[in-house]
Amino acid sequence: MEELGLSASSEARRHGTEGELTEAEKRDNVIRLAFGGREDRFRAFCDEIRAAIPEDTGVVLRGSAVTGERWKDGRPFDADGPGTSDLDLTLVGDKVIGLFKVTGFFVPGVHSRPVSEEDPDIAPDLVPLRQKLMAMVGRPVNIQATRDFVMYLRGELIGQPYLVLIEKPERV
Helix, strand or coil: CHHHCCCCCCHHHHHCCCCCCCHHHHHHHHHHHHCCCCHHHHHHHHHHHHHHCCCCCEEEEECHHHHCECCCCCCECCCCCCCCCCEEEEEECHHHHCCCCCCCEEECCCEECCECCCCCCCCHHHHHHHHHHHHHHCCCEEEEEECHHHHHHHHHHCCCCEEEEECCCCCC
16 A cells, blocks of 8 residues: 555655645644534544445545645635635545546546536536535535546646545555
8 A cells, every 4th residue: 555655654644744734633623624623524524425425446535635825826725715715635546537537637546637617518327426525525626636656746746735535444
């Protein structure tokens, strides 16, 4: 799992080094910012995702809900008012790639564009999940899919912070 970048089990990730947020800090940010401090709402959100995704799929949350600020300009989460910042979900694994139309990719068959207001029809099977999640949190939720190695590149090599919501099962 560690080689796939879905587990933050290295000592640096667990304890936070050189300004990195720890897993606990990222989780606390998400619960406080996106779920009004309510862990039960966070768990219900994760349960809804778990029930809708293909087997052998991991799920991570990226962006300002995790860090507390937007990467583009450093403004705080929901700087433009309650419910204005979106949640960026990334589904990680081989099966979820198949839910996206051929036209729904940044890199065909590898890394999708997000299902969002601008692109709602690139993964029709994910639209009901997106709608449920948005109703739960009162804000936009974007859902994209990627392969394991892309998540590894983004998280471990480039250093983009994310919070694992659903661990991808270990391969036996």
